Amino acid sequence: MTFGNVAVGLVFALQILLGLLGNCSLFFHCISLHFSELRVRPTGVILRHLTIANSMVILSKGITQTMAAFGVREFLNDLGCKLVFYLHRVGRGVSIGTTCLLSVCQMVTISPWTSIWAKHRDRAAQNTEHYTVLTWILSMSFNLMVAVHISGNSESKNITKRRIIGYCSVILQHEIAASLHTVLLSIPDMLYLGLMLWASGSMVSMLHRHKQQVQHLHRACVTTRASPETRATQNILILVSTFVTCYTLSSICHLCIVLSKNPSWLLVNLSALLAASFPTVSPFLLMSHCSRL
Template sequence: MAFRDLAMAMVYLVQTLIATLGNFFLLCHCTCLHFTKCRLRSTDLILKHLVIANSLVILFRGIPETMAAFGLRDFLSDLGCKLVFYVHRVGRGVSISSTCLLSVFQVITISPRSSRWAELKLTAPKHVSTFSILCWILHMLLNTIVLMYVTDRWGHKNITYRKEFGYCSTIRQQKSRTILHAAVMFLPDALCVGLMLWTSSSMISILYRHKLRMQHVHKSNLTHRSSPETRATKTIILLVITFVYFYSLSAIFQAFFTLYKNPNSLLVNVAALVSGGYPTVSPFLLMKHHPSISSLLDCLRNAKTCNVMRIM
């Protein structure tokens, strides 16, 4: 095994382990909130779907990439390749949608009662589960396209009509059809990214106006601490910024894959690392900044009287 392959394999392995541990902890957090009978916020329900989606992205992309980097190239059959790529794409799509839902519900939560969001304050939390399930259904349907062109590396089709991705390959199609498929896959992502940027700018504006109104309170109270709502809002804004950064890099690599017939192996490896960047970083951002993590300790100490402050 070449040194570059060994180094890439170790990077994959470290990223997969870190991401798995981070998402596992957050999943345990969500489970504890449920079994301790704490009052779940709408963002906690969305967070649960986000963690599950991120875990699928890591497990169905990180583990195969790690095995391939260690020299195991033909460990997946045609069905296995289709399953791995399909589940990874579904998890990635739900991760995008869940982050978008987090930002939308948070801007509704912190908006003033006189704003245009006020009417949604009471109705929106009731539909969190419905929206989350619809996200899963939508991406499960959209990503059936993946099943049509992903195959193993040693099938019966001519190898000259393939793009190699290490342990699997994709069947090259007509350029017009490839662009059409890419557009269909990209449209929901673009809508989510646009919505996230809009809601994030709205949250920043709301927080800034709130800060201006509360300046005199801050001056009179030197020990002032930001409210859970403010801390959660800042966390979600940070989460959105992190997502947009990794998603932009991933979109650039995806454009290269669409345009080039046989992408360079280094390009494929870097793209795989970038695709796992957000699922790796996001749980640690949430653990460090999200107020419900610290609220869990109070719930564990006194499960019967737990009354977690709602963000929603």
């Protein structure tokens, strides 16, 4: 076991520790607000599901990557590999979907009463739980195809039809099939990403218009502190830019692995590290930039 393996194993172990600490803190904070308030906040419901999905992503890949980095070989059979990759994909899909739902919920909440979204505000708040459950169902159903193409390295399959990616293998018949499979799995993520960017852009536009309308009030009160609209806009941009950056880098690494005949050890570990980067960082961003969740 080389120094590089030990370093990678420690990095994954630290990511697991920080990720679970942040998501558990956010989860119990949402639970405490749920029992202390008279009404259920839609954002609290979404954040509870988000923390569960984030924890699934961190644990499904983090533990296995840590074991592989510390030299444990062939610790997963065919069923184990299918289960780990399936749970990772489901958790990742729900994490992206609930983050998108959080952006849309915030956009509907801050929309003015003259907006077309104002009439849907109460209905959206009442059906938040149904939307999050639907996100789980869609992710669990859509990612069933992942289990078909994953197997353990110790399984007796034709080596020409499988591509080893660390402790498991991907079974694909042709390069075109690999590309189509990757594109197909990326369709829901692209839809969530587009919807999130639209909702975030709408929120920034609403806050900017509101800031202009009350600008004379801010001028009357001489202060060096940023206005609430400016702080809210900064929080939105920080969360969305972090998500887009982590997701883009993770997708690029994943695409390189799929298209590569023999993915390098460094590329496989970097892809797993980036895949859990947003689930690890997002709870800290949400807790530090939101005075009231």
